Amino acid sequence: MSTITTEPATTARWNDVQRALTGGGDGASCQCMWPILRNKDWNQTSTPQRTEMFRAEIDEGPPPGLVAYVDGEAAGWIRVGPRPRQARIPHTRMIAAATTEAFDDESVWAVTCVVVRREHRGVGLTAALLRAAVEYARDAGARVLEAYPVDTRGEQQRANDLYHGTLGTFLRAGFQQKTVMKPGRVLVALDLSGNANR
Template sequence: MASTPLLRSRGFAVHPASHARFDDVRAMLGPKNPTSSVCWCLSHRLPAKDNRELAGPARGAYVESLTRRSTKPGVLAYDGDDVVGWAAVAPRADLPFARSTKIPHVDDQPVWSVWCIRVRPGHRGRGISHVLLEGAVAYAARRGAPVVEGYPVDNRGEKVDLTMAYVGTRKLFEDAGFELAARTDATSAGHPRVVMRRAT
């Protein structure tokens, strides 16, 4: 499965989540029990009704179909041949965020969104979240995105519950060159969420 990565950073390589890499997507997002209805990173990709109706193995099948499209559903980080992270990135216009009443539109640019960053257990604390965010921006830029935005928590240094930390923190985005673009009415794990933006 040799291919040129989107980027190499801190000893890790980032690749688009292509169909050839679906087993690695499954390793990052899928359940141990294939019949379980885990998120599969679909809760913010699909309208709520569609997300509720898609159950069990159908969720993984849907994500597999996304990897077959020309625009991939996200990026994967690797330590050598081992997948260690995932970041979801897509045009905001294709996501429920486009109709959100809690997360505002800053302007009419065809912005892309990064909304889920996951590092595999056993690999945290190595800067992989930073590499994933850079990789997501690189992929969006390659696909023509003029601007990328995220909706992290503004936790002001307070600890964030790991189960809710997938949205990222304001500092993570600031470290990657994103700037505060708007405040929101959304919260996660008791912290307010903000719109962070970076031009590609």
């Protein structure tokens, strides 16, 4: 049986982050900058520029996400961090209309991207990454952890939209469904301030 582990994305793990991101989907071109950049800034950057920005973000720290390993091989990635540092979130109308948390509150964290290499899908990596992200946020003092997953129970969803994560995975991890933002997209949150979800 395979061993799954997770580690913070540090400079020393840069090559592992890249391997995790480039195993299918848009990860290679996005470089997980989509949550960080507003549309006008996104449209003015190239993949090499986004790669440079992502590298700088990791070099500066703290780690903006976690890498999952299967038997020591980089296999997945999750972005998790303070919501105010993810500039796209407050400028996404459906999120702005749905959340009850102030956008300048550093104790509100968000999960905004999950990527698993094709050859490692279906073995529970997303769930493992999410569990690790919850602990990472809690250990860093986060009060609330939000996410904006895809509800796969209704209409067929585009595979490329699944980087938001799926609603079922978040609900199984203890997140509460808060608001349906639009058909197929839901705001979920996990309260990390008390003992209820420990």
